[in-house]
Amino acid sequence: MSDGFACLNIRFLQSAGSVKKSDPFASYMRNNRKKAKAKISQGLMITHKREDKPNQEWNAHLASVAKDGSRESFKALFEHFGPLIKAFAFKSSGFGQSDQVADELVQETMIRVWTKAATFDPDKAQASTWIFTIARNARIDLLRKGRKYQDDSSFSENGDEFYSADNIWGVEENTQIENEISGIRSRQQLSDGINGLPPEQSYILRKVFMEDRTHAEAAEELGIPLGTVKSRVRLALSKLRVTIDR
Amino acid sequence: MIHYHPDIRFLTDYASGSMAASQALCVASHLHYCAHCRAAINSMENVAGSLFTELAPVAPAEDVFDRILDRIDIDQAAVDSSEPQTTKKVTTPNSSRLPEVISHFAKGGLDKLKWNKIGKGFRYSYVDMQDKMRETSLFYINAGQKIPRHAHQGDEITVVLKGSFSDQDGCYQAGDFLVRAQGEKHSPVAAQDEDCLCLSTLDAPISMTNWLYKALIPLVKYRAETA
Numbered sequence: 001m002s003d004g005f006a007c008l009n010i011r012f013l014q015s016a017g018s019v020k021k022s023d024p025f026a027s028y029m030r031n032n033r034k035k036a037k038a039k040i041s042q043g044l045m046i047t048h049k050r051e052d053k054p055n056q057e058w059n060a061h062l063a064s065v066a067k068d069g070s071r072e073s074f075k076a077l078f079e080h081f082g083p084l085i086k087a088f089a090f091k092s093s094g095f096g097q098s099d100q101v102a103d104e105l106v107q108e109t110m111i112r113v114w115t116k117a118a119t120f121d122p123d124k125a126q127a128s129t130w131i132f133t134i135a136r137n138a139r140i141d142l143l144r145k146g147r148k149y150q151d152d153s154s155f156s157e158n159g160d161e162f163y164s165a166d167n168i169w170g171v172e173e174n175t176q177i178e179n180e181i182s183g184i185r186s187r188q189q190l191s192d193g194i195n196g197l198p199p200e201q202s203y204i205l206r207k208v209f210m211e212d213r214t215h216a217e218a219a220e221e222l223g224i225p226l227g228t229v230k231s232r233v234r235l236a237l238s239k240l241r242v243t244i245d246r
Numbered sequence: 247m248i249h250y251h252p253d254i255r256f257l258t259d260y261a262s263g264s265m266a267a268s269q270a271l272c273v274a275s276h277l278h279y280c281a282h283c284r285a286a287i288n289s290m291e292n293v294a295g296s297l298f299t300e301l302a303p304v305a306p307a308e309d310v311f312d313r314i315l316d317r318i319d320i321d322q323a324a325v326d327s328s329e330p331q332t333t334k335k336v337t338t339p340n341s342s343r344l345p346e347v348i349s350h351f352a353k354g355g356l357d358k359l360k361w362n363k364i365g366k367g368f369r370y371s372y373v374d375m376q377d378k379m380r381e382t383s384l385f386y387i388n389a390g391q392k393i394p395r396h397a398h399q400g401d402e403i404t405v406v407l408k409g410s411f412s413d414q415d416g417c418y419q420a421g422d423f424l425v426r427a428q429g430e431k432h433s434p435v436a437a438q439d440e441d442c443l444c445l446s447t448l449d450a451p452i453s454m455t456n457w458l459y460k461a462l463i464p465l466v467k468y469r470a471e472t473a
Contacts, residue, residue, distance in 0.1 A: 071315070078311055083303030090304060099307070106306045110314050115321070129295030136263040136294075144267075144376075163376060167350055168270045169263065190296045209262045209294040210301065215255040217264070226255075234254050242289040 055187055058127035059120075066117035077131075078110055085109050085135045092212035094143045101142070108138045126187060137165035139212070193240045201236035208233060248280050250422040257283065261290035268375040268382045268447040271347055272423065275405045275445050278345035279421025344407060348384070348445065356443075359384070367391040375447075382447040387411055387436035395433035400449030402426045409442035411435060 058080070061073035089095055089102035112134050120130055141164055194202055207218050208229070215233070219226040252260070252273050259265040260273040277284050343349075344356075351373060352359055359371040370385035387393060389409075403425055410419045413432040418424060426432070428449075436442040 075311065078314070082306050082310065084298060084301050086304040086306050087301040088298060091301070102304070103306050103310050106310055107314050107317065111317055111321075114314075114318055126292065126295055128299045129292050132295040132298040133291055135298070140263050140267075162350055163267065165263070168267060168274050168347055169260070187296060187299075190292060191300070194293070194296055194300075205293065206297055208258055208264070209290075209297050212262070212264045214259045214264045230253075230255055233258055237254070237290070237293065240289075240293055242286065242293060 055122075055127050058131075059122040062113075062117050062120045062127055062130075063122075065114060066120065074110075074114060077113065081113075081128075081131050082106050082110065085131075088132075088135055088210065089139065091210045092139060092143070094146070094212060101146075105135065105138055105142055108142065109135045112138060128187065133170055137169050140165035140169065190240060197236055197239060201232050201239070204229060204232040205236050248419065248421040249416070250418065250424050251280065251283055252276060252423050253425075256423075256425075257286055258290060261287050262294060266377060266380065268377050268380040269403055271373075271375065271382065272403045272405045272445060272447055274347045275345040275407065276421060276423040278347075348407065352384075356384070361386075367393055373445075380447050380449055382445070384443065384445055387434060387442045387444070389436055389441050390438045392435040393433060395431055400428050402446060402448045404444050404446040407443045407445055409440040410437045411442045411444075412437075 058077065061070075061077050064070040064073035065077070085106045086102045089105040090097060095101045095105070109131070113131060116134070120127070144163065144165075194205065197205070204218065207213055207222075208215060211218075213221065215229050216226055219229045222229070256265070256269070256273055260270055265273070277287065344352075356371075361369040361371050363369045366388065368385055368387045368391065370383045373382040373384060375382045384407075403423070405424070406418050406420050406422045408420055410417060411434045412418065413434045415432070
């Protein structure tokens with residue numbers, strides 16, 4: 001996978017308007033649009049091609065699901081986020097590339113979205129982040145369920161509830177003050193920030209956050225030292241103004 | 247004042263969900279005490295959320311939405327016919343209490359767990375995380391007691407939950423998140439005034455065939471006693 005493609009943005013060029021015909025980059029893009037489109041459909045290229053509705057719309061849909069049990073709103077959420085959840089499932093090597101299992105993650109996630117819609121607070125989180133964390137936890141649970149049937153280890157009397165991802169991930173509520181400290185940026189700012197990163201940094205961010213690989217696994221897969229992975233992630237996050245250091 | 251935090255690797259692996267549950271348990275415990283790291287996790291989740299929305303979408307099968315609605319109808323029927331559910335109580339972190347995850351594990355209180363004593367210095371209770379690669383336990387070092395000097399066989403994460411202890415490298419309080427590498431030797435001493443409660447997870451069980459291991463079983467079996 002070529003790192004160079006990671007930060008190309010067709011939409012930006014199309015909407016730029018003022019790009020001259022003589023611009024070599026633009027003409028490269030025009031000539032290679034077919035190739036680029038092929039890469040997009042293979043999931044090798046990240047673009048803004050999908051119309052990115054502002055989060056307000058999703059917040060409204062979630063509220064509507066919570067208050068009125070609106071299936072129309074729920075369907076709108078499914079149509080936008082379902083395909084993203086499926087893509088997210090494919091990013092994890094633990095699922096193989098099984099269509100069926102990926103669909104199962106979509107189902108499990110959307111059911112949880114439905115059930116938990118009342119707990120969504122637009123002041124505390126963005127809709128896309130909230131849904132991501134639900135998909136993340138559902139992925140953890142599904143992977144564990146898969147391992148359970150392969151393993152013959154005995155299970156403690158504690159019961160399944162203790163091991164569920166929701167119990168260990170995201171239990172402690174963030175207070176409003178903490179959200180201010182972390183400086184939640186608008187989706188657009190964050191998105192622009194990510195696309196403005198040097199290729200090796202945006203690539204490593206996608207690897208560690210989307211692909212269900214720990215730092216150590218990413219280092220091994222890419223054949224680079226663990227320290228390099230750590231510093232690239234740190235640099236990328238600091239550019240996005242995510243503060244880690246005290 | 248918390249001085250020891252999970253580094254960027256642990257925070258990222260936790261936020262991304264790729265971390266093993268045993269280790270995530272330790273990070274989650276630290277987060278109970280540390281607002282700064284909670285904010286960092288929050289920010290990372292926002293980054294991940296942004297990356298998530300930029301994934302190349304893959305269409306689910308045609309019947310997936312209907313299957314979801316069916317499941318919802320079934321669940322709804324079950325709910326309607328049962329007691330009205332109270333919304334889950336959202337707890338705000340309060341460092342004078344134990345982390346939520348620990349309370350979940352030790353329903354009915356810590357004294358209800360099975361505690362194993364070693365010498366008069368401490369006691370431990372095994373936490374089954376369904377993970378063959380790691381051993382996880384809660385343990386107490388009794389007030390003023392010292393654990394004999396020894397090394398770990400594998401990498402270990404320890405989170406102080408109550409009280410404090412110190413070793414040659416520093417002094418550790420509730421909330422501190424410590425990582426010790428394989429082979430590092432140390433000898434922890436609990437503070438005089440209070441028993442010290444810790445959570446610990448250790449990599450790589452020792453081979454059982456080693457005669458030295460057998461001779462040292464009382465000390466070595468309880469590997470999590472260090473931090």
